[in-house]
Amino acid sequence: MKRLALGTSALALMACFSGLAMADEHVTAWRLFVSDHAEPVVHVIDAVEGETLATFDIKGPASLYRSDSGEAVYAVQGDADVVTAIKTGIAFHDHGDHADIDVEDPALTGAEIMGDYPVHFVEHDGHWATFFDKEGVARIFSERDALAGHAETREVDSGAPHHGVVVSYGNYDLVSEPHPEDPSNLPIGIKTLGRDGNQVGDLAECPDLHGEAASGNVLAFACATGLLVVTSGSGGAPSIEHLAYADTLPEGKSTTLIGGRGLQYFLGNYGADAVVLIDPSEENAFRRVELPTRRVHFAVDPVRARFAYVFTEDGRLHQLDVIGGEITKSLALTEPYSMDGHWSDPRPRIAVAGEHVVVTDPLAGKLHLVDAVTFEEDGEIDVEGTPFNIVAVGGTGTAHGHAEREEHDHGHEGDAHDHAHSHDHDDQIYQGYFEDDQVKERGLSDWAGDWQSVYPYLQDGTLDPVMAHKAEHGDKSADEYRAYYEIGYRTDAGRIAIDGDTVTFYEQGEPIEARYASDGYEILTYEKGNRGVRFIFEKTGGDEAAPRYIQFSDHKIAPEAADHYHLYWGDDRAALLEELTNWPTYYPSSLSAEEIVAEMMAH
Amino acid sequence: MNRFSRLTFACSVISFGVLSGAVAQENRLQVVATFSIIGDLARQVGGERIELKTLVGPNGDAHVYEPKPADAIALARADVVLVNGLLFEGFLSRLVEASGTAAPIVELTQGIDILEDPAGGHYHFVNGEAVFHAAPNDPHAWQSVVNAKLYVENIAEAFCAADAGGCADYQANAAVYFDELTALDEEVRQAIAAIPEDKRVVVVAHHAFRYFEDAYGITFLSPQGVSTESEASAADVAGLVREVRERRASAVFAENISDARLVEQIAAEAGLTLGGTLFSDALSGPEGPASTYVDLIRANVATITSAVTAD
Incomplete structure (x- = not known):
């Protein structure tokens, strides 16, 4: 993290207006997330320094989506049947007159959303709906869960496999209605469930529904006849209006929409060589802007709200003034990328990162950086392979150099970035969120001592307050938790001495004894998306009745004395790794029942 | 530098959109007001000499307003932009930037005795969600008529700076309206004085009435410390309900800029009925009871009076 904070150095060190600005400074950080047209990777590039921060291996070539907050980027891998969540490592906390910025390493969160052929992927109010075309089902998860590494999903069934879309809208879901005769056609409308x-x-x-976008608190779907415009109605229910294409427009329709940021409008394609600016609140809602040649891609500028950008097949990038409704600047940037050929051939994509408009040049293996103000090319970044999809996150915020440094800060002395939320590291590991290279071998001495099973306490009711506590904060009732732990804690081994x-x-008081030696560890990914590490020991001698393998799991991933642990044992190493429902749990024998209850409540 | 110091600099720039004496339709002073209350004040001062565009209309919540390209076009064409300031219009800085306007951005709360917000902000309730509006200085200064008179003076000054030829008209209009506000202020004081002292505690969801409280002596309770990410939690509402009981609040009010779900819940739990709707950050539509600033103040006083004196 220190490296990043210093690396993102174009940090305008302006004196802050605030009276308490001991060491406050403005920090600017932008990161580019770039996927490959053929390879299952996502590169993370510091847009300020041009250096690659990380390359994540995923399951397939991806379309990339950034969240509204910019804290997450998602790799939608249609052919690999999965959506992978990536923590961008840049977060802002709005304080009205300023925003604090937190900069950490980017990371795979461990959350993956599985299903058959995910395509349309839409965020609304921090909830993402992934539509799986070949299932006709959407899985919805919250960004907060995805960032924490355990995306629990809720399913919405559209009724039939089709090329559809779902938006999670408060207590409702907006769901595409498949074509009744032939679901392989585009959907015919939106229903509210x-x-x-x-x-x-x-x-x-909404005949031939395809394309959706949000701009602020308004949502739109593109249809053959116009747009469906969704606003929040009474009681938070969605209110949907049809906005017909203006008579003044030539024959055509939009099939891709993007939403303005900073200004509320939509930008859509309209025929191959035009775009249309849409302001649903105006009487003349549609303004068509002709392009010199066919359109390859377009994006809005979240920093300079006045502008959007369009890339055309002649290799030129155009600045579109959304207020004036015209192309104001153009710049030749790449070799031509003809729109003849397959729609999904590698062609440039646009993202805006701070002062730069960044354009991928897949066939040249690089990114072009264009100064957003002068509209002149300002540099290139080489990227291996065929850089294709690109999104950017970042901005400028205040990094406080004051007393928010906490004991959890891992000794990043002199780090400009003391507001770091790195203090979550231990907790994140506890929750099952960590990198492979953080995991280290551990010796049996980490578990030395005399240990008691907590199963008898569950049986005699001692743990009832713990179950009630979990019920208050969780999604199950106390009885459901008790049933869950009844299976989890169940064991005949009441005591273990190491x-x-x-x-x-x-x-039952009868000792069975054996000697064990380390047999490495295994990293497991749980259904929820979080992970755990099993530290495994193999029997080297002793009683016949003793298990061949024992596997410890204690929420720790590197050498450290255990405070409690779950223990799995048996003679089949691989089969034990599959055991996820019964995890006999041990606390030090020296603890009283009350102390164990208190310890459990603390977690 | 924060954005408002930048805007203050902008205020010192005088527009060169000078007009000739005769005010043809197309020559009228182009004025943008950020929200409906300022829009009415501007109309009172500018009369027919100005062409007025109001961004956030009747019953709109400026805090969550999303500016449109048409708003940026209006700003770009404007001779004067009238704003409340004190972080009231969260959309302002990006809109000003997007528009590229050269017009002066006039903060009408300049010169007003500003109340600090001890909580560093207050909550808006948008479709049942609590949205924290961080504003260390309370921006709702217009809720005191004394302050509104200063808004009027600031508007007249800004119009005179932008349109010297119309200055005499603006000053004359302002003087007439100023007297109307002086009378209104006295009317409010008398109306509140007629309310028994033990009936002068009421409840609102969005704490927009501190200036009214400070000027006229009605105490407004509101939910504090609710979650910024979800609906007001049961505990927060419970705390408020306890306070409502302890302080023997007389009435609970909805407001025109948001739905009434939260206050209905508070009223039900506190055993009170909803006392009506107060106009906080916006006028009503033209057919409503608060289509002008003067009517807004009168409607609020009438609603409060009738609710707390009802049995």
Whole structure:
């Protein structure tokens, strides 16, 4: 993290207006996330320094989406049937008159959303809906969960496999209605479903629905006849209006929409060589802007809200003034990229990172940086392979150099960035969120001592307050938690003593003893998307009845004395790794029942 | 430098959009007001000499307003832009930047005795969600009529600077309106004085009435410390309900810029009925009871009076 904070150095060190500005400074950080047209990778590039910060291996070539907050980027891998969540490492905290910036390393969060052929992927209010075309089902998860590494999903069924879309809209879901005769055609409208799955109101007709976007608090879907414009109605229910294309427009339709940021408008394609600016609140809602040649890609500028950019097949980037409704500047940037050929051939994509408009040049293997103000090329960044999709996150915020440094800060002395939320590291590891290279071998001595099973306390009711506590904060009732732990904690081994390389199990008071040696560790990915590490020991001698393998899991990933642990044992190493429901749990024998309860409540 | 110091600099720039004496339709002073209350004040001062565009209309919440390209076009064409300031218009700086306007951005709260917000801000309730509006200085200064008179003086000064030829008209209009506001202020004081002292505690969701409280002696309770990310939690509402009981609040009010779900819940739990709708950050539509600033103040006083004196 220190490297990054110093690396993102174009840091305008302006004196802050604030009276308490001991060491406050303005920090600018922008990161580019670039996927490859053929390879299953995402590169993370510091847009300020031009250096590659990380390359993440994923399952397939990806389309990339950044979240509204910019804290997450998602790699939608249609052919690999998965969406992978990436923490961008840049976060802002709005304080009204300024925003604090936190800069950390980018990382795979561990959250993956699986399903058959994910394509349309839409955020609304921090909730993402991934539509799986070949299932006709959307899986919805919250950004917060995805960042924490465990994306629990909620399913919405559209009724039939089709090229569809779902938007999670508060307590409702907006769901595309498949074509009734032939679901391989585009959908015919949007229905509103309540949380119970029942339809609310009538179908909003939208023939050939394809393309959706949000701009501020307004959402739009593109149809053959116009747009469906969604705003929040009474009680938070979506209110959907059809906005027909103006008579003054030539024959055509939009099939791709993007939403303005900073200004509320939509930008859509309209025929191959035009775009249309759409302001649903105006009487003349549509302004068509002709392009010199066919359009390859377009993007809005989130920093300079006045501008959007369009790339055309002649290799030129155009600045579009959304207020004036015209192309104001053009710049030749790449060799021509003809729109003849397959729609998904590698062609340039645009993202805006601070002062730069960045354009991928897949066939040349590089990114072009264009100064957003002068509109002149300002540099290039080489990227291996065929750089294709690109998104950018970042901005400028205040990094406080004051007393928010906490004991959890891992000794980054002199780090300009003391507001770091790195203090979450231990907690994140506890939750199952870490990098492979953080995991280290551990010796049996980490678990030395005399240990008692907590199963008897569950049985006799001692742990009832813990279950009630979990119910208050979780999604199950106390009884459901008790049932879950009844399976989890169940064991006949009431006590375990570990001394040197010797482990003694006590079943009904009878000791079984054997010696064990380290057999490495395995990293497991759980269904929720978080992960855990099993530290494995193999029997080297002792009682016949003692298990051949024991596997410790204690939420720690590197050498450190355990405060409690889950233990799995048996003779089949691989089969044990599959065991996820029964995890006998041990606390030090010296702890009283009350102390164990207190310890559990603290987690 | 924060954006408002930049805007203050902008205020010292005088527009060169000088007009000739005769005010043809197309020659009128182009004025943008950020929200409906300022729009009415501007109309009172500018009369027919100005062409007025109001960005956030009747019953709109400026805090969550999303500016449109048409707003940027209006700013780009403007001779004067009238704003409240004190972080009231969250959209302002990006809109000014997008528009590239050269017009002076006039902060109408200049010269007003500003109340600090001890909580560093207040909550707006948007479709049932609590949205924290961080504003260390309370921006809702117009809720005191005394302050509105200073808005009027600032508007007249800005119009005179932009249109010297019309200055005499602006000053004359302002003087007439100023007297109307003086009378209104006295009317409010008398109306509040008629309310028994033990009836002068009421409840609102969005704490937009500190200046009214400070000037006229009605205490407004509101939910504090609710979550910024979700609906007001049960505990926060419970705390407010306890305070409502302890302080024997007389009435709970909805407001015109947001839906009433939260206050309905508070009223139900506190055993009070909803006392009506107060106009906080916006006028009503033209057919409503608060289509001008003067009517807004009168409507609020009438609503409060009738709710707290009802049995």
